[in-house]
Amino acid sequence: MKVTFLGTGTSQGVPxxxxxxxxxxxxxxxxxxxRVSVHLQVDGKSIIIDSGPDFRQQVLRERIKTLDALVFTHEHKDHTAGLDDIRAYNFSQNKDIPIFGEQRVLDQLQREFAYIFADYKYPGIPRVELNPIQNEPFKVEGVPFTPIRVLHYKLPVLGFRVGDFTYITDANHINHEEKEKIKGSKVIVLNALRKEPHISHFSLHEAVDLLEELQPEQAYLTHISHLLGQHREVEPQLPDFIHLAYDGLQIEV
Incomplete structure (x- = not known):
């Protein structure tokens, strides 16, 4: 699996x-x-988790020519606002793009992008295929995904484990049962908003403590705000197996 970090910033981005x-x-x-997003190339498939406001810029920068599916962690705009830009893939691939999310997330998308789902289809709008998911294993174009239930303050959000890779963003609590699903991952990506505690995101200290508990071979922090500090100053302070992710970073799992 090849993983590319399309975006690693918080909802406002940095700067x-x-x-x-x-x-x-x-x-x-x-x-x-x-804004935070990640691209997975696995088993010959091109899958993106979350399409935020910077989606177009991200896929152009990384020269992502095909999109087989789009998976959503939750419904907040910094994770969904770029949905309209998948129509370029509709045109180039001549197919509807499967999108995966919990039913309430898909419902929110249908409200916010009502023109996509209207009875009268205006020419050139995005074409999608809705796939509701729950907190149980599912497949994305044949690729097995295991959802990880986390809490973003009081909002239920899904992280995902794909093989030995686990990706979690927008979380500040993970219960014991869900941690068991993560254990054994070789690579874990986890959100770390800032150094100070926050109501709906892990702080740097909390993220490091959790990763030391889970003990992956390598870990990467994402959904980072400008309050965390400069990359060159924070990175050397982290345990050897934990790194700050950055936009454009590519890793092999």
């Missing part, structure tokens, strides 16, 4: 509009963070 902190002024490319 933040109007901010002049040292992170937002940084010229280090690793401190430039688009």
């Amino acid at each position: 933040v509009i109007g901010c002049s902190c040292e992170v937002c002024r940084s010229v280090d490319y690793r401190d430039k963070r688009l």
Whole structure:
């Protein structure tokens, strides 16, 4: 499996509009963070988890020519707002794009992108195939996915395990039963918003503690805000097996 981090930023991205902190002024490319998303190339399939507002820019940057499916963790706009841009793949592949999400997430998409699902189809709109999922294993174009139930404050969100790779974003609590599904993953991606505690995201300290409990071979932190600090300063402070992800980072699992 090849994993590409399309975006590793929080809902505002980094730099933040109007901010002049040292992170937002940084010229280090690793401190430039688009909204969070990840691309999986596995078993010959091209699968993206979440299509935020920067979706078009991300897939152009990574030259992603095909899209076999789109999987959603939850319904917040920084994870869904780019759905309209999949129509380029409709045109090039001449097929509807399967999208996967919990029923309430699909319902939200149908409200926010009502024109996609209207009885009268305006020419050129995105074409999708809805696939409701629950907190039980499912397949995306033949690729097995195991959902991981996490909480984003009080909102239930899904992370996903694909083989030896587990991806979790927008979480601040994972119960014992769900942790058992993660254990044994060689690579874990986990959100770490900032150093200070937050109501709906793991802090850096909380994320590191959880990863030390789960003990993957390698771990990467994502959904990072400008309040975490500069990449070059934070990375050396982490345990050897934990790294800050950055936009464009590619790993093999």
